[in-house]
Amino acid sequence: MTAKEIAKALRMKPSEMRVAEALVERLLAGPRSPRKKKARAASASIKSA
Amino acid sequence: MKRVGVRERSVFINVPFDSEYEPLYLAQIAGLIGLGFLPRCVLEIPSAGKAIRLDRILQCIRACKYSLHDLSRCGVDPKSRCARFNMPFELGLAVAAQSVDRDHKWVLFESKSFRLQKSLSDLNGFDPHIHRGTPVGVLHALRNAFQRDRGRPNLDDLRALLRVVNGMARDLKARSRSKSLYDASSFRELVRAASLVADRRYRPMWSRGRGPRP
Numbered sequence: 001m002t003a004k005e006i007a008k009a010l011r012m013k014p015s016e017m018r019v020a021e022a023l024v025e026r027l028l029a030g031p032r033s034p035r036k037k038k039a040r041a042a043s044a045s046i047k048s049a
Numbered sequence: 050m051k052r053v054g055v056r057e058r059s060v061f062i063n064v065p066f067d068s069e070y071e072p073l074y075l076a077q078i079a080g081l082i083g084l085g086f087l088p089r090c091v092l093e094i095p096s097a098g099k100a101i102r103l104d105r106i107l108q109c110i111r112a113c114k115y116s117l118h119d120l121s122r123c124g125v126d127p128k129s130r131c132a133r134f135n136m137p138f139e140l141g142l143a144v145a146a147q148s149v150d151r152d153h154k155w156v157l158f159e160s161k162s163f164r165l166q167k168s169l170s171d172l173n174g175f176d177p178h179i180h181r182g183t184p185v186g187v188l189h190a191l192r193n194a195f196q197r198d199r200g201r202p203n204l205d206d207l208r209a210l211l212r213v214v215n216g217m218a219r220d221l222k223a224r225s226r227s228k229s230l231y232d233a234s235s236f237r238e239l240v241r242a243a244s245l246v247a248d249r250r251y252r253p254m255w256s257r258g259r260g261p262r263p
Contacts, residue, residue, distance in 0.1 A: 001058045001087050003244035009055045009087055010237050019224070019234075020241035023217045027246065 059087045059113035060195070063139040065122040066092070066231040074230070075218055075239075076184035077117070079211040080191035082243040083202050083251070089113050091139070092236045107142055111150055116143040117194070121160035121182065123168060137169065156194045158187070184211060201255040210251055214243050 001009070007017060030040060062077050064070060081088045089112065094105045110116055118140040125132050140155065147153040157177035159165050165177050178194050180186035188207040202210075218230055218239060230239065 006244045023242040
C-alpha cells in the first residue's frame with residue numbers, strides 16, 4: 001500500500017500528518033550534529049574519489 | 050491489473066505493549082510497511098466505554114484480512130504478578146471472526162519452538178512463526194508469513210527500513226517527551242512516516258532491484 005492509501009485508511013488527523021512529515025523531513029535532511037555531518041561528508045568524498 | 054482493497058492488505062497486530070517488546074513492535078511496523086501491508090492495532094481504539102471497546106476491537110479485526118498474534122509474552126508480569134490474557138483473548142476473537150468472515154487469516158508468532166504446544170494445546174497442529182525474541186527474527190518471520198514471492202524486499206531491505214523506523218521512533222519520543230510509543234497518535238504517526246520513507250527512499254530502489262543506501 002502507498003503512503004497516501006495508508007493515511008486515508010488510518011483516518012489521520014492533520015496534526016498527526018504534520019508530525020509524520022516532520023519526522024521524515026528531518027530524516028531525509030541527514031544528521032544534525034556537526035561531528036556526524038563531518039563524518040558523512042568525509043565518507044561521501046572517499047566514495048566519490 | 051486487479052486493484053487490491055484496503056482490507057486485503059491490512060494486518061491486525063496483537064502484541065504486548067511493554068517497553069521490553071518495543072524493538073519487536075517497531076520491527077512489526079517496519080516489516081509490514083516494507084512488505085506493502087497496513088498494520089492496524091488496538092491502540093487506535095479509544096479506551097472510553099467498556100462494552101463499545103470490545104465491539105470495536107472485533108470491528109478492527111474484521112476490517113483486516115489478516116491478524117498477527119504474538120503469544121511469546123503471555124506469562125506472569127513481574128510487576129503486577131498477573132498473567133497477561135489480552136493476546137490469547139484477541140486471538141480467540143480472531144478465530145471467532147474467521148467463522149464469520151471465512152477469508153480472515155490469523156498468523157501466530159512465538160519466540161520459542163514447541164512452547165505453544167504446552168501453553169495453548171487447543172492450537173496443536175497450527176505452527177507458529179518463531180522469531181527468537183529479536184527484531185531481525187520478527188522481520189524474517191514476517192517475510193515467511195506474508196511475502197508471496199521471494200523477490201524484493203529481502204531481509205536486508207527490511208533491516209534498512211527498520212533502522213530508519215528506529216531512528217524516527219527515538220525522534221518521536223524526544224518530540225513528545227514521552228517514554229512510550231504505545232498510544233494512538235504515535236502509532237499512526239510512525240506508520241505514516243514509515244510508509245512515506247518506504248515510498249520515497251526504498252521502494253523505487255527495490256523495484257529496480259538495487260539495494261538500499263547504506
